[in-house]
Amino acid sequence: MKALACVAVAVSLLIAGCGTDKPAESTPAPSAQSDVPPPLVPAMPLPQNAVEDAVGKLDGIAEDLMKKSGVPGMAVAVVHGGKTVYAKGFGVRDVKTGEKVDPDTVFQLASLSKSLSSTVVAHQVGVDAIGWDTPITEKLPWFALADPAVTRMVTVGDMFSHRSGLPDHAGDMLEDLGFDRRRVLENMRQLPLDPFRISYAYTNFGFTAGAEAVAVSAGKPWETLADEVLFEPLGMAATSFRFSDYEDRPNRTVGHIHADGRYEPSYVRDADAEGPAGGASSSLNDMTRWLAMMLANGSHENKQIVDEKALLPALTPQVVSSPASEPAMRSGFYGYGFNVSASSAARMEISHSGAFELGAGTNFVILPSADVAIVALTNATPSGVPEALNAQFADLVQFGEVREDWYKLYNDVFTQMEQPVGSLAGKQPPTAPAPAAPLASYVGTYNNDYWGPARVAEKDGRLQLSIGTKLAVPLEHWDGNVFTYTWVSENSPPGSVGKATFDGNRLVLEYYDESGKGTFTR
Numbered sequence: 197m198k199a200l201a202c203v204a205v206a207v208s209l210l211i212a213g214c215g216t217d218k219p220a221e222s223t224p225a226p227s228a229q230s231d232v233p234p235p236l237v238p239a240m241p242l243p244q245n246a247v248e249d250a251v252g253k254l255d256g257i258a259e260d261l262m263k264k265s266g267v268p269g270m271a272v273a274v275v276h277g278g279k280t281v282y283a284k285g286f287g288v289r290d291v292k293t294g295e296k297v298d299p300d301t302v303f304q305l306a307s308l309s310k311s312l313s314s315t316v317v318a319h320q321v322g323v324d325a326i327g328w329d330t331p332i333t334e335k336l337p338w339f340a341l342a343d344p345a346v347t348r349m350v351t352v353g354d355m356f357s358h359r360s361g362l363p364d365h366a367g368d369m370l371e372d373l374g375f376d377r378r379r380v381l382e383n384m385r386q387l388p389l390d391p392f393r394i395s396y397a398y399t400n401f402g403f404t405a406g407a408e409a410v411a412v413s414a415g416k417p418w419e420t421l422a423d424e425v426l427f428e429p430l431g432m433a434a435t436s437f438r439f440s441d442y443e444d445r446p447n448r449t450v451g452h453i454h455a456d457g458r459y460e461p462s463y464v465r466d467a468d469a470e471g472p473a474g475g476a477s478s479s480l481n482d483m484t485r486w487l488a489m490m491l492a493n494g495s496h497e498n499k500q501i502v503d504e505k506a507l508l509p510a511l512t513p514q515v516v517s518s519p520a521s522e523p524a525m526r527s528g529f530y531g532y533g534f535n536v537s538a539s540s541a542a543r544m545e546i547s548h549s550g551a552f553e554l555g556a557g558t559n560f561v562i563l564p565s566a567d568v569a570i571v572a573l574t575n576a577t578p579s580g581v582p583e584a585l586n587a588q589f590a591d592l593v594q595f596g597e598v599r600e601d602w603y604k605l606y607n608d609v610f611t612q613m614e615q616p617v618g619s620l621a622g623k624q625p626p627t628a629p630a631p632a633a634p635l636a637s638y639v640g641t642y643n644n645d646y647w648g649p650a651r652v653a654e655k656d657g658r659l660q661l662s663i664g665t666k667l668a669v670p671l672e673h674w675d676g677n678v679f680t681y682t683w684v685s686e687n688s689p690p691g692s693v694g695k696a697t698f699d700g701n702r703l704v705l706e707y708y709d710e711s712g713k714g715t716f717t718r
Contacts, residue, residue, distance in 0.1 A: 238565060239542035243596035247276045247568050250592035257588050258286050261603060267557075267576045268452050268459050269297040271480040272585065275491060276568045280484040289449040289575065290461055299480040302434050302448040303573040304465065306550025308558040309437070309476035310403060312426065312486065313418075314356060314510045314533025315502055317410050318494070319425045322503025326413045328353035328532060335409035340385040346392045347385075355406030356532035357514040358398050361389035363711065365687075367401035371469045372685040373647070373664030380469060381405050386646050387711065396517045396530065400473035403533075407472030418472050429501050430485045435478040439466045442477035449575035451555020454614060455690040459576045465554040465686060474550065480573065483560070487569040490546075490562060510534055511546050539563075541594040547586075551578040553614070553686050561586040566593055577614065580606025616691030618707060620680055623693075630676035633698075635659055642703040642716030650703060650716045661696065671696055 230237045243249070251274055258272055269287035273280060285297030305312070320326045329351050332339050340347045346361060354360045366387050367380040375383075380401050390397060411418040419437040427435045434445065442448060452459035467475040489495065494502035510532035517535070518528030529536045535547045543565045550558035557578035560571040570589050572582035584603040591598045616622065632638075635654045642650040651662045652671070659671035661681055671679035677698040684690050688707070695706040701718040708714040 236565070237542075239540075240594075242566055242594065246566065246593045246596065247274070247281070249596070250589050251276075251282045253592060254282055254585075254589065255284070257585055258284075261581045261585055262286055264603060265576075265579045265581050265607070266459060267574050267579060267581050269301075269449055269575045270581065270585075271297050271299060271301060271303065271573045272570070273299065273480045273484045273487075274568065274570045274589070275484050275487045278488055278492065280481075280488070283480050283484060285480070289447075291452065291459065292461060297449065297575075298447070300434065300447055302442060302445040302477050302479050303558065303575060304442060304449075304451065304467070304550075304552060304556040305474075305476045305478055305558050305573070306467070306552045306556045307400070307474050308548050308550035308560060309472065309474050310356075310533040311548045311560070312422070312435075312476050312478075313403070313407050313472040314531075315486070315490075315507070316422045316426050317352065317356065317407070317532070318507040318510055319502045320410055320414065320421075322494075322506035326352065326410050328356070328509055330409065330413070332405055332409045335412045336381075336405065339381060339405060339409075342385060342387060342389050343392075346389060349392070352406040352409055353509070353514065353532055354393065355399075355402045355409075356510070357530050358396055358402065358517070359393050359515045360399070360402050361392045361395050362397060362399045362402045363387055363390070364397040364399065366397075366399045368470075369687055369708065370647070370664075371401075371467075372666065372687055374666035375469065375648070375664055377404060377408070377469045377471070381408065383646055386713075393515075396515050400470045403473040404470050426486075426501070427482075429499075430482075430489060430496055432478065432482040432485055435476065435482045437471045437476050439468045439475060439477075445477070447479075448477070451552060452576040453554055453684070453690070454577035454579070461555070463554040463684065465552045465556065467552075474552075480571070483571045483573075487560065487562065487571060491564065491567055491569055512536060539590065539594060540599075543594060545590065549578075549583055551610075551613075553577055553689055554684075557582055557610075559583045559586050561590055563590060563593060568593060578610045580608075580610045614689050616693065617688050618693040618695060620674070620695050621691055621693040626675045629674065632673050632677065632679075638698050640701075640718040642701075642718045644708075644713065644716045646713045647708055647716070650705065652703070669694075 268291050269289055271285045274282040283299040287297055289295045289297055332350050350360050370380045407418050411421050414421050422437050450461045451465055452461050493504045494507050511534055512531055513529030513536050514531050516527055517530040520527045526538050537545050539545050546562040557574040559582035562569040570586050572585045574581055583606045587602040588598045638652055639654050653660045661671050662668040669681040669683050671681055674680045679696045681694045697704045703716040705714045
């Protein structure tokens with residue numbers, strides 16, 4: 197039976213790699229046949245001088261995208277043949293100072309942090325300190341999900357591939373309120389679950405739970421572990437998972453939010469709570485060291501930093517993240533901290549993006565079969581600029597031409613993400629609203645097991661609402677017992693309007709009610 201299974205696998209690989217519907221006369225001459233296994237054969241060879249010619253067009257591509265988007269600053273680098281063949285800054289670190297971006301300028305990486313974190317875990321897997329299949333509760337006995345059976349089974353790999361069943365972006369709004377990592381992770385047990393291991397939903401704090409298990413296993417904080425096993429061995433002196441390190445860098449960008457048609461440095465994004473998933477910062481010159489190591493299968497300067505076998509599962513499909521909508525369509529996959537897909541040239545692409553509404557957009561793409569990688573970092577609300585630049589570069593490498601309007605495709609998606617939230621956003625208050633009750637009747641502390649207490653106070657003839665340590669806003673009367681408030685956070689773009697409805701000892705906050713958890717009781 198074992199031999200038959202092997203034959204079946206071999207046949208399936210041959211069919212996938214070559215096809216069986218071509219007539220015999222179409223078979224290429226022996227000299228044109230490949231001598232590598234079919235799954236490694238791309239649809240076409242690379243153009244002559246593919247990487248060099250693509251690099252030669254990067255200045256123009258970057259300048260065009262900067263002009264179209266208005267993004268204040270960007271840094272772009274390419275690694276090929278083990279060397280950095282392009283590294284350049286564009287625009288400014290801060291529109292208020294005009295200081296220029298250069299290859300040593302430090303950017304916040306946002307979710308590109310996940311791929312760095314995955315590399316840290318692969319190191320630990322390679323030295324047998326932990327496994328991708330280690331259950332989370334083996335290292336974090338206090339951690340739980342809504343289903344006790346899933347709690348026992350969920351592993352580091354499940355969390356790093358977003359297949360735990362947790363809801364999309366679970367816990368992110370708790371972070372917006374100022375709760376720390378432990379508090380957010382403890383609240384994961386209150387959330388409903390989709391089917392385990394067959395559902396994909398992107399979760400920063402699920403990912404962070406996996407990283408915390410690895411850190412506890414190592415006996416040190418995640419931030420220290422990353423320094424010791426990855427950043428220091430690679431000489432990435434400007435890279436850290438600590439927000440305080442980013443703030444202390446003299447040559448760093450500030451985040452710019454997109455509002456009223458322009459980019460302004462109005463807010464600060466501290467992502468320490470979800471550090472492994474989104475809290476890293478780095479420079480272009482540091483990122484090229486990591487990309488060179490990735491292209492070298494975990495090796496740096498003839499020293500194996502990360503075990504190749506431990507790294508491979510991270511870079512190969514573990515869950516379907518973008519299911520095809522028709523048979524002819526290619527699906528997208530997620531490994532452990534990396535997006536994995538096949539290009540139209542039948543070449544595997546490994547990538548990840550990062551996005552902070554408050555001011556960061558990042559992306560890298562690795563084409564292992566072409567021995568090339570590109571990274572683009574920006575300091576503004578995501579607009580698709582780094583993704584479009586890297587997609588154009590990948591097209592040029594593989595085909596010698598750009599085959600899609602990548603900026604339009606990506607910008608359309610990111611523009612939708614900038615839309616204000618709340619059912620009353622963009623609407624005018626009633627011209628003749630029903631009167632509110634005496635303000636004192638609304639005052640009090642309204643408790644909620646998931647979000648914590650909502651405190652309503654009266655000050656200078658107005659109601660004030662506060663939750664956590666970061667939300668403190670005035671309530672404006674709308675109609676009867678309905679009030680509104682405005683605020684900006686990572687998950688609520690400018691123009692968002694919160695709706696607060698009082699009903700005796702109950703307060704329903706619409707924004708926090710998506711999972712049916714928005715009722716607070718006095």
